[in-house]
Amino acid sequence: MTGGSQVVITFLGPTNYKPACYYWPEAPAGCKGVTTDLFPLALRQWFPAAKFFEGLTKEAEGHDNWQKLRQEFGRCSRGEEGGGELEALPIPRGQSKEETWQIFEQMAKAAAGAEEVVIDFTHALRSIPLVAVVTTLYVSELGLTVGSRE
Numbered sequence: 001m002t003g004g005s006q007v008v009i010t011f012l013g014p015t016n017y018k019p020a021c022y023y024w025p026e027a028p029a030g031c032k033g034v035t036t037d038l039f040p041l042a043l044r045q046w047f048p049a050a051k052f053f054e055g056l057t058k059e060a061e062g063h064d065n066w067q068k069l070r071q072e073f074g075r076c077s078r079g080e081e082g083g084g085e086l087e088a089l090p091i092p093r094g095q096s097k098e099e100t101w102q103i104f105e106q107m108a109k110a111a112a113g114a115e116e117v118v119i120d121f122t123h124a125l126r127s128i129p130l131v132a133v134v135t136t137l138y139v140s141e142l143g144l145t146v147g148s149r150e
Contacts, residue, residue: 006050007114009089009107010040011124014063038069039122047118053089053110055103055128061088065123094128103128 021035022042034042040054052073060066066088073086089106092099111117121128 005114006047006116006118007111008040008043008047008050008052008118008120009055009110010043010052010118010120010122011055011091011128012038012040012060012063012065012069013057013123014059014065015123017065017123038065038072039120040069041072043118043120044073050118051114052086053107054086055089055091055106055124057091057093059093061090091128 017037019035019037020039021033022039023033024042024046025032027034027046028048031045034045036042040052043050044052054066054069056066070086089110091103091106094100094103107119111119
């Protein structure tokens with residue numbers, strides 16, 4: 001995705017993730033493959049100008065992953081690896097219909113006004129991937145660009 005305002009909505013859980021090499025052939029030169037334990041950092045390389053919203057339950061917000069992501073993201077924002085912003089997106093665990101709607105509303109609000117939206121649920125908890133897919137369909141109806149990778 002290029003041009004216009006970009007928003008990336010991604011999720012982080014309270015799990016100790018292992019490093020993996022994430023590859024995207026359409027990524028900017030020099031960063032098609034990114035090795036990291038936190039997938040949002042790979043997205044950060046691929047969408048350096050995007051505003052990032054990190055979906056966090058209370059448990060995830062208190063976990064070391066969130067602290068590490070903020071630290072690494074801050075290093076990137078100081079010009080070492082690009083621009084962009086990172087903002088916490090508080091979400092419930094999705095254990096009831098009301099909580100599921102709260103997640104949907106938070107995601108839709110984060111996507112509002114953006115020309116391009118990337119929704120990632122690599123590290124999402126339980127039912128959040130399903131909510132993310134429904135939100136993607138809703139965002140598509142608003143006329144935003146939605147892409148999928150296989």
